[in-house]
Amino acid sequence: xxxxxxxxxxxxxxxxxxWLFAGLTWHDLSNRKRVTSASFWFLFGLIFAxxxxxxxxxxxxxxxxxxxxxxxxxVRAGKPDGPEGxxxxxxxxxxxxxxxxxxxxxxxxPVITVFFAVGFRMAALDxxxxxxxxxxxxxxxxxxxxxxxxxxxxPQLLREGHRLNDAMGAVNILPQLLAALGVVxxxxxxxxxxxxxxxxIVPQDSVFLLVLANCAGMLLFTFxxxxxxxxxxxxxxxxxxxLIVKPLGVDPALAGIFTLTAGxxxxxxxMMAANxxxxxxxxxxxxxxxxxxxxxxxxxxxxxVCHVVLLWAMISLWR
Amino acid sequence: MPEWAKLAGVAxxxxxxxxxxxxxxxxxxxxxxxxxxxxxxxxxxxxxxxxVEMLGRAFAEYRLxxxxxxxxxxxxxxxxxGLQQQSARLIRRIRAATVGRLLMVYQLFRVVHGILGxxxxxxxxxxxxxxxxxxxxxxxNGLDRDGEEHIKSAxxxxxxxxxxxxxxxSPAQPGVLLVYxxxxxxxxxxxxxxxxxxxxxxxxxxxxxxxxQFALLDQRLHESVKR
Numbered sequence: 001x002x003x004x005x006x007x008x009x010x011x012x013x014x015x016x017x018x019w020l021f022a023g024l025t026w027h028d029l030s031n032r033k034r035v036t037s038a039s040f041w042f043l044f045g046l047i048f049a050x051x052x053x054x055x056x057x058x059x060x061x062x063x064x065x066x067x068x069x070x071x072x073x074x075v076r077a078g079k080p081d082g083p084e085g086x087x088x089x090x091x092x093x094x095x096x097x098x099x100x101x102x103x104x105x106x107x108x109x110p111v112i113t114v115f116f117a118v119g120f121r122m123a124a125l126d127x128x129x130x131x132x133x134x135x136x137x138x139x140x141x142x143x144x145x146x147x148x149x150x151x152x153x154x155p156q157l158l159r160e161g162h163r164l165n166d167a168m169g170a171v172n173i174l175p176q177l178l179a180a181l182g183v184v185x186x187x188x189x190x191x192x193x194x195x196x197x198x199x200x201i202v203p204q205d206s207v208f209l210l211v212l213a214n215c216a217g218m219l220l221f222t223f224x225x226x227x228x229x230x231x232x233x234x235x236x237x238x239x240x241x242x243l244i245v246k247p248l249g250v251d252p253a254l255a256g257i258f259t260l261t262a263g264x265x266x267x268x269x270x271m272m273a274a275n276x277x278x279x280x281x282x283x284x285x286x287x288x289x290x291x292x293x294x295x296x297x298x299x300x301x302x303x304x305v306c307h308v309v310l311l312w313a314m315i316s317l318w319r
Numbered sequence: 320m321p322e323w324a325k326l327a328g329v330a331x332x333x334x335x336x337x338x339x340x341x342x343x344x345x346x347x348x349x350x351x352x353x354x355x356x357x358x359x360x361x362x363x364x365x366x367x368x369x370x371v372e373m374l375g376r377a378f379a380e381y382r383l384x385x386x387x388x389x390x391x392x393x394x395x396x397x398x399x400x401g402l403q404q405q406s407a408r409l410i411r412r413i414r415a416a417t418v419g420r421l422l423m424v425y426q427l428f429r430v431v432h433g434i435l436g437x438x439x440x441x442x443x444x445x446x447x448x449x450x451x452x453x454x455x456x457x458x459x460n461g462l463d464r465d466g467e468e469h470i471k472s473a474x475x476x477x478x479x480x481x482x483x484x485x486x487x488x489s490p491a492q493p494g495v496l497l498v499y500x501x502x503x504x505x506x507x508x509x510x511x512x513x514x515x516x517x518x519x520x521x522x523x524x525x526x527x528x529x530x531x532q533f534a535l536l537d538q539r540l541h542e543s544v545k546r
Contacts, residue, residue, distance in 0.1 A: 102400050
């Protein structure tokens with residue numbers, strides 16, 4: 001039971017899937033860098049399958065090896081068959097055959113994920129873990145349903161997954177890599193440095209300037225970390241609580257949640273949040289690497305300004 | 320070494336990305352420089368964790384961010400059997416459907432997820448297989464490559480808007496629990512429900528701003544198709 005409730009099983013399955021992708025890449029003669037690309041995906045699979053038991057130093061060196069392969073331009077995609085791997089007419093006729101049933105496997109993923117989340121909540125277990133285990137279970141169920149519906153074989157299923165994985169490429173490792181960078185920034189206490197710099201320049205008698213500095217610091221540090229959750233503890237301890245909540249007697253819940261989402265505006269602006277802003281670029285085969293960020297920028301700036309104005313107004317009204 | 324030397328890593332990120340160097344390489348360089356500038360050893364010694372170990376530990380710890388790879392085979396196979404065409408066909412049957420309206424509905428749909436306390440990354444699960452093909456179908460024919468690119472970024476953005484600002488509407492969500500935990504740690508006692516209450520104004524503003532941006536997108540797409 002414990003084994004089933006831990007994430008090690010989904011990680012191991014993902015590791016095996018990556019090895020299968022590595023095998024397909026190895027045999028993909030249309031890929032000019034097939035051996036080095038296959039090695040890259042093999043190493044990624046190795047970390048996935050054994051990341052919980054490998055010594056951190058070994059994992060660290062494996063990561064460096066993957067980054068070296070990618071950095072040297074040795075990780076490439078094979079040539080997909082047709083535009084983005086598909087012939088229009090071919091899919092068009094198949095769509096007519098399956099009709100709305102093509103939705104079943106894809107919808108199975110979120111439905112099963114939610115089912116697990118609710119189940120974990122009712123059993124008083126960690127809901128976030130339930131979501132991740134549900135995502136893995138849902139994906140496996142979706143594969144099974146898709147195979148039954150289309151009567152395709154397992155090799156074709158894997159080739160389709162490989163096609164999408166190849167199209168995304170080495171972007172796939174960025175979220176984890178950036179999260180690791182965040183851990184190093186935290187250990188180096190970069191945030192404390194930013195918080196202290198802001199403390200030293202803000203005049204502490206103007207409520208508006210304090211609110212502005214608080215939201216700006218949160219925005220800035222989230223931009224650097226790519227993650228408002230990592231930035232919040234630092235800014236809360238460095239600015240929000242000592243400069244706003246305690247001296248002005250502001251409701252900590254008000255200042256706290258506004259500071260957090262002021263950071264979320266920053267998340268919309270930064271490539272450091274690769275899972276939100278760069279992975280979709282790869283998933284949708286966009287041409288502009290920063291296309292999603294470019295679209296979000298005006299929204300994020302407007303929303304951030306609303307944070308400053310609303311927080312300032314609410315503090316002023318309450319006093 | 321002066322303390323601000325630690326910021327060299329941030330500078331490396333900014334410069335590296337501005338020069339369009341390979342991001343993975345830039346990130347690792349920034350991590351190593353920052354660690355060394357802060358006096359951390361490269362490899363663990365005397366009980367102090369080294370930068371290499373830190374990278375390995377965190378990379379393994381955050382594997383959960385990449386679990387979405389498991390969704391790719393089923394989605395790929397469904398796409399081969401016409402998933403995207405079918406999504407587009409479905410949306411074309413709804414007369415009133417436009418790209419912007421679809422994205423407004425999708426953003427709200429993701430806010431509802433937040434209220435229900437469900438936090439998932441919708442780009443692989445909803446956007447690539449369903450929402451983007453629907454939006455593309457709603458846009459109709461006569462769309463140029465720029466328009467297509469625009470719709471791609473807008474669907475990804477709708478996901479982020481709904482996800483980020485809807486999730487604090489449930490006391491069981493990690494964002495609310497984080498604020499609760501950090502403030503409690505700093506000696507302030509608050510209730511999670513009060514956090515949810517104060518998350519409401521921003522959630523409303525976030526939805527309204529999204530509606531405005533998606534309405535503008537509709538206008539722009541309309542004009543570019545007319546021309």
